[in-house]
Amino acid sequence: MALRGTNQEFGRPYNRRIVLESVRLHGPTTRGEIAKRVGLTVQTVSTIVRELEEQRYLVSFRENPKGRGLPPTMLRINTDGGFAIGVHITPIGVNAALIDLSGDVVASLHQSVTNASPADAFEIVGAMAPKLIRRKPKGRMLGIGMALPGPFGVDSMSFVGPTTMTGWENVAIRERLAELTGLPAFLETDMAAAALGEQLYGLGKHFSEYYYLYLGVGLGGALVHEGQVMRGAWGNAGEIGHIPVVPGGEPCPCGNRGCLERYVSLDAYRRAKTSEADWLKTVAPIFRNAITTIENLFDPETVVLGGLASAGLLDRMAELAADLPNSIAARRDRATPRVVVARGGEHSVLRGAAALAVSSVLSPRFGQMFTGERERDILDGRGIAA
Incomplete structure (x- = not known):
């Protein structure tokens, strides 16, 4: 960059x-x-x-x-020059962390809860935030960022199915978060937050054009272009999980059939009720075709595989890419593998969520997205309301 x-x-x-x-x-x-x-x-x-x-x-x-x-x-x-809190709400729990200016995790908290309602989630966050702040009682708190599964503001997809947060329609999330904590508050999709966390604190030093493939409860991704996470017209770019890949395949809560995340996601792995090796063998052709599709669409330097999956599972999925179909990425002059594993680890989303606040200090390119009225509408909660 x-x-x-x-x-x-x-x-x-x-x-x-x-x-x-x-x-x-x-x-x-x-x-x-x-x-x-x-x-x-x-x-x-x-x-x-x-x-x-x-x-x-x-x-x-x-x-x-x-x-x-x-x-x-x-x-x-100055590592202690400022701190921010990152929060990640998923269908299976609430995670929060205190992040310093270098992107290091000072402290983190987790509470398992299935499909938390807004009231329950904010109660949990309200209890977590003071505990995290007490780890640096004299520290300058720059703000708090929250990441949620996307897409945002799409009636038929945003709040339907096991990979989304049902019951969160018409919630002024940013305002509630600011009121709850007394800190400047920001909001982002979890896949874009993870890509931002990787860009700032992971492989971003080595690549400026890559696609971050986010393996969570569902499946999503984000294109990083010249070091900036591309978000699309309404902040939902990268919902690759809802690309139909199997004609007449499994019904998806979005209303289509055969969507990619019905086969390649942690939810799909859980529903398969089989061993990891057997599941990987079953989904390998679909996963390889997805990588090829991403390459042909975006021409990235590499596809970075990250998300909520364990490091071991991500490594084994990356191994599936050793025998990829042909695409525009199959170049003789390649200096890197077509698929690499993210370095940000399990805290990438939390780092990215915190960076929403820190970006006003650290990240000039990401900070630019707050200048437009449309972007402000998307991020302040109005874009999430139905």
């Missing part, structure tokens, strides 16, 4: 985030190195760095001298 600053007068907040993002990606680093990477003058970078140090987002230090003269002053993210 190419980070470039702007010399226009209104670009100062953007430059501030650009400098922070450069330090996060490449730190420890120097003012001069930052200036070269983002296309700003050393003087401009120095002014921004001074401000960020005063606000405790950055820390400067010198390494031990190895020869004559003083080594240059280095900069890194």
